[in-house]
Amino acid sequence: MVKITDVARHAGVSPSTVSYALSGKRPISQETRQRVEASIRELGYRPHAGARALASSRSNVLALVIPLRTGIHVPVVMQFAMSVATTARRHDHDVLLLTQEEGEEGLRRVVDSALVDAMIVMDVQLDDPRLPLLRSLDRPSVLIGFPAEADGLTCIDLDFKAAGELCVERLAGLGHRVVALVGSPPEVYVRRTAFAQRVVQGFTAAAHRNGLISCVHPCEPAPAAAAAVAEQLLREQPALTGVVVHNEPLLEPLVDAFEQLGLRVPGDLSVTAICPDELAESVRVPVTSVALPAAELGSRSVELLMKKLGGKTVPGATLLAPRLTERASTAPRNAP
Amino acid sequence: MVKITDVARHAGVSPSTVSYALSGKRPISQETRQRVEASIRELGYRPHAGARALASSRSNVLALVIPLRTGIHVPVVMQFAMSVATTARRHDHDVLLLTQEEGEEGLRRVVDSALVDAMIVMDVQLDDPRLPLLRSLDRPSVLIGFPAEADGLTCIDLDFKAAGELCVERLAGLGHRVVALVGSPPEVYVRRTAFAQRVVQGFTAAAHRNGLISCVHPCEPAPAAAAAVAEQLLREQPALTGVVVHNEPLLEPLVDAFEQLGLRVPGDLSVTAICPDELAESVRVPVTSVALPAAELGSRSVELLMKKLGGKTVPGATLLAPRLTERASTAPRNAP
């Protein structure tokens, strides 16, 4: 194994100079730096991660806590993880995979053993049991999602309120006057996460602002429920021409259900959704949607963490602006 | 931070005794061990990972190289990764996430810097560029999939040949006499991975053994191709009553296509597939299938790696026996 003393000898400098040349923590003359760099390359030197961590109390590793719960859209998690890994590498860090299952104990373990410098926690719940721990730990963390009480924490997520608004604005802009939100399952609104309520707020506010008639239907995520919801919606609001879907498993069956009730999408009914792009694209009638920006969430999380590790302060809350992609499921309202 | 000397003082023993009590690498008297354990608990001691790695040249971290390529079924990768992480923890190891993108350089980096002790490489190609490196590295690795030349490597995968056979045996057992394999896209057979060919071998051998009439159709993965294939199959083999599908994106559209050609599944046509269970279950007519045992592959990989790290020798090739799950898409052949 090549070590720093080997490089130092080869370059005719002291080990500390090699170290400083690598870290840039003190000025090195142009000439010395080049000799050192040449020696490093020539000898194929790679600093020993453990030794470095021991001496510097920095491991250059981030923990990423990944959810296992059902109801999570797997490709989104994957995309997020990949983005975190890629971005971390750009900042000279690696990523340690932690399962949700390991819980608070797992977080404490990797922090106390100095395995990681910081952590990213996905799938944060309203009353997440890990919150007190994360607050008390002396290592920085970033949460994906917003708990009920976010004081002293750094959180990031899609701006779901703005996403709900954006969907409605788009429908209103196309001339639709009666719109409905098919939302997440009822239990989501009660416990767990806040994003579902935020969508409702945005949807309702924007409908109001635009003078639309609107209604909200929380809905079980079972595809079987789709036909019932579609039928109920049309019964209650025969003039309905715009629908916002915030319920992944329901999207495809719902579009089918409307068509089977004799409504063309987008001819008679325009549909927008808040869901992963790939889902929106995979429906038979590709759906105009606000994307869940998994990759951006990933890279932004890492960047927040890097700032915190660098001693900078960062905003406690970061909301990503929604981005709507036009697809085949929306059209101007038919002339009456 | 609590360190080993703190624990030693508190327990009235030497640091080495604490270390040995933790590692079990030399006998400790019952009484001493209990005092040490009590002190550890009381002080909340956690060994410093870096210090440990430095002194023992073992990081207790495994690298997991995850593919990014399209055409990979994401939930399977995720399931595999989770299984690796969970199993690794049972062996007191952690998992470092590496993207395919990092390539050989990434593998070399984490090994040379002693960040990881061993690695698991997913999505291995027939002529994978990483093979020479993996062979030359002095750290053990396990590959998921079989390259063309596996000498000196440890590989594990589903036994795709047996999977092909199993599907045919099942159809034959139900009385079907004319069967077809709808396989992976042509290019898969040419380059990349070996599993597609293995399925064909198993399929053909079993058909032969059972005296069945059989044919093989490699097929583009585009759903649009489904109708064409279905139509062609029925034209060439009007007596066809059994189909094996080894092509994830085609499964659902193919079943649809057959039904639109007037064939009931399983009334007129029995369908089996080799694909992730969740895909098989999600089709309108749930499909009898041989599962891709992602979780088992994950845990078995880790166990192989642990054996290798322990100095034991392991088989170069491990083939997991296929497991067929009966679902709604298969039935006895209609009386003629």
Added chain:
DNA sequence: GTGAAAGCGCTAACAA
């Protein structure tokens, strides 16, 4: 701008 040297916290000889 550079060097010398004292640790970082742990493991594993070696010694008893």
Added chain:
DNA sequence: TTGTTAGCGCTTTCAC
């Protein structure tokens, strides 16, 4: 069965 101690390879004061 237990203790003493010399490193593991690096970073970072302190000194020049």
